[in-house]
Amino acid sequence: MSTPRLFSLSRKEGWNQYVNTPPRQRPEKLTLAQIAALSEDAREDYNNLRHDWHANFGIIQTPQLAAIHGELDQIVASNQQDGDRIRSAAVIDALPGLGKTTIANQYGRTYDRQQRRRLGPVTDEGHERVPVFRVGLTSNTTLRTLNRMICEFYGHPARDRANAAALASHALDCVLSCETRLGIIDDIHFIDLDRKDGLAVSNHLKWLANELPVTFIYVGVGLAERRFFADGLTGKNTILAQTARRWTRLGVDPFHLTSDQGRQHWRKLIKATERQLVLAEHRPGMLTDLAGYLFERTSGHIGSYFTLLMRGCYRAIRTETEALNRDVLDQVRLDEASEQARQQLAAALTRGTLSTETEAAS
Structure with a gap:
């Protein structure tokens, strides 16, 4: 069973733990049938292991x-x-x-x-x-x-x-x-x-x-x-x-969709994080297909983006959906700044004044 690594970076001992602790090991991805076959305690431990992983799977090289x-x-x-x-x-x-x-x-x-x-x-x-x-x-x-x-x-x-x-x-x-x-x-x-x-x-x-x-x-x-x-x-x-x-x-600038390079960076971030998900029903490309929606929800702020994914993964496991889709993510409430900006960004994406598609893709 995984437990959070509790330490303070404002103490030498905590900083040393942060510096020297090896990366977490990615949990095995089980199928729905394999999860269903687990005992109640084993399923709880497996889900807790995945919650810990999704909250701490490492830093993306943005x-x-x-x-x-x-x-x-x-x-x-x-x-x-x-x-x-x-x-x-x-x-x-x-x-x-x-x-x-x-x-x-x-x-x-x-x-x-x-x-x-x-x-x-x-x-x-x-x-x-x-x-x-x-x-x-x-x-x-x-x-x-x-x-x-x-x-x-x-x-x-x-x-x-x-x-x-x-x-x-x-x-x-x-x-x-x-x-x-x-x-x-x-x-x-x-x-x-x-x-x-x-x-x-x-x-x-x-x-x-x-x-x-x-x-x-x-x-x-x-x-x-x-x-x-x-x-x-x-x-x-x-x-x-x-x-x-x-x-x-x-x-440090947020991600943006105002240039082809900006759109490429946004899609690369999504692809990189998608590879880290440990959900039985999640398939490659499911998050990439939601690139516009994810930008709408987070305004391109990486902190809000990771919060959305972490909370979404928790909900996907708890509801046994085992995938990140729009229905699951719509149930996640984010920081107020993201929520207030959402309507305006959604309108811009609908009008086509903002797009996640690169020129080569379009």
């Missing part, structure tokens, strides 16, 4: 993911300066539901594995090697809490009782001792520049970039719209303008 990983490779490789040099940072900036956190985490996992393979699990000084740290900001992050989050990732014993300055020193010691080279800070859109605490955190990000021999990958929502990268800022935002000079913004 064009968006591949493009940003290529940019990150370039930024990280060019940041191999000595400790007295300032390193540039990458900022993955996109709307919700486009996979930006997944892209950052996946890159961090690959980088972590590469560093451990090349350099070993222990530093020359005998400390545990921790190539990557990852933390996520909250809506009330202060200077002290940011430092504490970094210390908590490493499990530093003084993380709960030191002041902000001491925690910053401890964080620096952890990074240097463990020879960390990549730092992922998620949800930086929670930094409120209209608050004193927010400006202090923004200042501290600059200090971290100056003092730590680390390439930072920041992740946030709608940062460009909030003028995180605005040039010519003055007054209390001057520090942000200075920091933004060192940040390379990497945007």
Whole structure:
């Protein structure tokens, strides 16, 4: 019987589990007759195994993911300066539901594995090697809490009782001792520049970039719209303008149907995910035939797309339909943004102003 792998990426132990746990094994695809022949307990275990698989079958190599990983490779490789040099940072900036956190985490996992393979699990000084740290900001992050989050990732014993300055020193010691080279800070859109605490955190990000021999990958929502990268800022935002000079913004776009290439990418995504389904009655091409419908339901947002499939697979198993079709998927309620956009997209697909067919196919 499969159980979820419960861990937090904001702790070293959880991150290590994420990095080192081998991929799940795809369950065997049984026929309807074979499923019917199972005992009640065996059928429950088999269905639970499939639910776990459909929720966690792995990351699809989308064009968006591949493009940003290529940019990150370039930024990280060019940041191999000595400790007295300032390193540039990458900022993955996109709307919700486009996979930006997944892209950052996946890159961090690959980088972590590469560093451990090349350099070993222990530093020359005998400390545990921790190539990557990852933390996520909250809506009330202060200077002290940011430092504490970094210390908590490493499990530093003084993380709960030191002041902000001491925690910053401890964080620096952890990074240097463990020879960390990549730092992922998620949800930086929670930094409120209209608050004193927010400006202090923004200042501290600059200090971290100056003092730590680390390439930072920041992740946030709608940062460009909030003028995180605005040039010519003055007054209390001057520090942000200075920091933004060192940040390379990497945007993540939703899938679209406005070009032949966009339509090809959308259909390739559907084909790639369809191969992962473990449903007795599902046949290749059933999802591809619903390409327009799937876009209508999800607006081309990969997060909404995978939610639709995961919930649809659960319903297909529970109702014994054992296939993803429109009737099954129509019973799945999605996020409100997708539901609100659905009617307009459906009209465009009906009128033919949007199409999933490529020019070669048509």
